[in-house]
Amino acid sequence: MAKWKTPADCRYTKTDEWARMEGAEAVIGITDYAQDALSDIVYIEPPTVGARLKAGERFSTVESTKAAADLNMPLSGEIIAFNSALSDAPEKINADPFGEGWIIRVKPSDLTELEALMDAEAYAKYCEERG
Amino acid sequence: MTTQTAQAKALEPLIYELSSSGRKAETLMPKLDVPESAPLPAHLLRDSLELPEVSELDVVRHFVRLSQLNYAIDKGFYPLGSCTMKYNPKIGEDTARLPGFANLHPLQAPETAQGALALMYTLQQWLCEISGMKGCSLQPAAGAQGELAGILMIRAYHQERGDTRRTKILVPDSAHGTNPATSAMAGYTVVTLPSDARGGVDLDALRAAADETVAGMMITVPSTLGVFDENIQEIIKIVHNRGGLMYMDGANMNALLGVVKPGELGFDVMHFNLHKTFSTPHGGGGPGSGPVTVNEKLLPYLPGPIVAIVEEATDSEGAPRYGFVMPEKSIGRLKAFHGNFGMLVRAYTYIALHGAEGLKAISHHAVLNANYVRVRLADAYKVPYNRMCGHEVVIEGRFPDAPDIRALDISKRLMDYGFHPPTNYFPLIVHEALLIEPTESESKETLDRFIEAMHAIAREAREAPELLRSAPHTTPVSRVDEVYAARNLTLCCRLPSAE
Numbered sequence: 001m002a003k004w005k006t007p008a009d010c011r012y013t014k015t016d017e018w019a020r021m022e023g024a025e026a027v028i029g030i031t032d033y034a035q036d037a038l039s040d041i042v043y044i045e046p047p048t049v050g051a052r053l054k055a056g057e058r059f060s061t062v063e064s065t066k067a068a069a070d071l072n073m074p075l076s077g078e079i080i081a082f083n084s085a086l087s088d089a090p091e092k093i094n095a096d097p098f099g100e101g102w103i104i105r106v107k108p109s110d111l112t113e114l115e116a117l118m119d120a121e122a123y124a125k126y127c128e129e130r131g
Numbered sequence: 132m133t134t135q136t137a138q139a140k141a142l143e144p145l146i147y148e149l150s151s152s153g154r155k156a157e158t159l160m161p162k163l164d165v166p167e168s169a170p171l172p173a174h175l176l177r178d179s180l181e182l183p184e185v186s187e188l189d190v191v192r193h194f195v196r197l198s199q200l201n202y203a204i205d206k207g208f209y210p211l212g213s214c215t216m217k218y219n220p221k222i223g224e225d226t227a228r229l230p231g232f233a234n235l236h237p238l239q240a241p242e243t244a245q246g247a248l249a250l251m252y253t254l255q256q257w258l259c260e261i262s263g264m265k266g267c268s269l270q271p272a273a274g275a276q277g278e279l280a281g282i283l284m285i286r287a288y289h290q291e292r293g294d295t296r297r298t299k300i301l302v303p304d305s306a307h308g309t310n311p312a313t314s315a316m317a318g319y320t321v322v323t324l325p326s327d328a329r330g331g332v333d334l335d336a337l338r339a340a341a342d343e344t345v346a347g348m349m350i351t352v353p354s355t356l357g358v359f360d361e362n363i364q365e366i367i368k369i370v371h372n373r374g375g376l377m378y379m380d381g382a383n384m385n386a387l388l389g390v391v392k393p394g395e396l397g398f399d400v401m402h403f404n405l406h407k408t409f410s411t412p413h414g415g416g417g418p419g420s421g422p423v424t425v426n427e428k429l430l431p432y433l434p435g436p437i438v439a440i441v442e443e444a445t446d447s448e449g450a451p452r453y454g455f456v457m458p459e460k461s462i463g464r465l466k467a468f469h470g471n472f473g474m475l476v477r478a479y480t481y482i483a484l485h486g487a488e489g490l491k492a493i494s495h496h497a498v499l500n501a502n503y504v505r506v507r508l509a510d511a512y513k514v515p516y517n518r519m520c521g522h523e524v525v526i527e528g529r530f531p532d533a534p535d536i537r538a539l540d541i542s543k544r545l546m547d548y549g550f551h552p553p554t555n556y557f558p559l560i561v562h563e564a565l566l567i568e569p570t571e572s573e574s575k576e577t578l579d580r581f582i583e584a585m586h587a588i589a590r591e592a593r594e595a596p597e598l599l600r601s602a603p604h605t606t607p608v609s610r611v612d613e614v615y616a617a618r619n620l621t622l623c624c625r626l627p628s629a630e
Binding site: 037039065066067091130 | 537555556559562613614617618
């Protein structure tokens with residue numbers, strides 16, 4: 001079994017965010033690899049709901065006991081929701097990065113951008129390469 | 132109360148907890164010999180000052196006991212990478228306490244402080260010589276302030292030329308965290324450059340990023356991976372060809388003294404950390420000292436005032452007259468008065484003590500020690516950039532066959548062996564990084580004891596991982612719950628009442 005989970009219904013960035021389409025909306029979070037590398041997450045900066053950002057732009061920062069890391073938009077679009085439960089319990093990102101640890105919901109402005117992201121197989125390989 | 136708080140209280144209570152109403156030391160204040168002024172108006176007076184009431188003996192014992200709980204370079208090996216925790220020779224404390232230096236007032240007339248100014252002038256000259264630069268300012272109070280000074284000078288340089296398109300600073304991903312922070316603080320956009328497989332700057336990425344919007348590049352030499360980038364001259368050429376300037380973060384100068392002059396490589400500006408390379412103490416948080424040196428291009432922009440000869444000596448026996456001058460287009464002051472002067476005295480002492488050959492020997496020994504540690508640890512730990520390193524070496528604090536062990540556990544366990552842990556989780560581009568900087572101060576015997584401890588810990592990681600997970604066991608306070616501490620912040624300082 002692979003060391004890190006990489007669900008097949010997600011697409012992945014080189015900076016270790018995932019995006020999953022749910023209807024017309026994209027749910028976005030950080031990957032199992034990212035939470036493992038960061039270790040215990042202690043804080044997440046609440047992003048600006050309503051902000052329109054381009055793919056690759058920073059939408060938040062997470063802090064762990066080891067480091068702080070910027071979170072970048074996998075897709076261009078408008079942030080329509082933030083998982084505010086994370087403000088009191090950022091550890092949900094460690095426990096369930098693809099489920100309860102989701103971070104934002106986005107209304108994407110250009111769905112073709114999904115194609116540029118890695119699929120689960122490519123991302124799993126990318127994680128293995130980095131060790 | 133957590134276990135850790137209980138342990139700490141058992142070791143030594145807070146000074147407030149030692150307080151007993153009415154207890155005091157004899158006052159040694161002289162009799163009032165000036166007219167008494169009118170008392171303060173009643174609304175400005177307080178009944179209680181919330182100060183501990185303790186005897187002199189209480190105070191002495193409290194602070195001696197606290198100091199004995201400290202770990203310090205004077206007590207043991209302190210291989211904290213990128214911090215250059217070298218031994219601080221005690222002669223520096225003697226010279227900084229000479230009454231002529233210690234009793235100076237920063238506002239007294241320069242004519243009455245010529246010795247101090249001569250020291251500052253000479254130190255400026257020495258730092259220029261060591262870095263191969265043309266001018267120096269001793270103003271910056273620490274390394275990060277030196278960086279800010281450097282980037283503000285670069286900005287002033289471009290602005291004076293009407294070159295306002297330059298909005299970016301390039302920073303390799305192996306940089307000190309202060310480099311991107313400095314660039315952002317000076318108003319620039321930070322462009323991060325990836326490292327190549329050997330730990331150097333990825334030249335293709337640099338070529339792609341270096342355009343006419345780049346104001347400059349900040350680079351640490353040797354990098355925080357401990358390696359000297361063999362392409363450094365090519366890197367400088369690429370940035371210069373596009374009109375950008377080159378900033379060298381000199382925090383790692385301990386690898387380069389008398390070996391490499393950044394000015395001769397082509398750097399335009401750099402800072403020194405006197406509190407690292409030149410052994411002024413910084414274990415207790417400073418004060419630091421981060422002088423900047425520059426080449427001709429940036430000479431007019433130096434932060435000031437700097438010390439200059441304002442009148443040459445009239446004959447061969449006489450001394451010149453020194454004074455403070457503001458460089459022509461200075462970016463201005465960075466702090467009140469003249470830098471952290473006591474640190475300048477210690478650094479001057481250190482350089483004078485060693486001389487040119489001695490400084491070169493310092494870097495040779497620092498690099499030799501780091502490579503000795505690298506080679507001897509390589510059979511027990513993964514060394515991701517396992518080639519000749521500078522003054523520090525980065526290893527991975529994890530084992531494929533002991534998956535629950537992380538770098539932090541290794542560091543905590545090292546404390547049981549009597550060593551200060553290395554830098555953890557930096558640089559960020561190495562998994563479970565442990566950055567080890569032995570410095571030139573340590574003997575082979577000390578390095579061998581450290582290496583043996585690291586080997587023992589690697590064995591324990593497989594045979595008795597719980598020993599690491601629950602370490603340290605022999606320190607005054609055991610493992611602190613860092614996650615709990617970071618998630619549950621409690622403000623506990625005593626604020627004066629609003630009355």
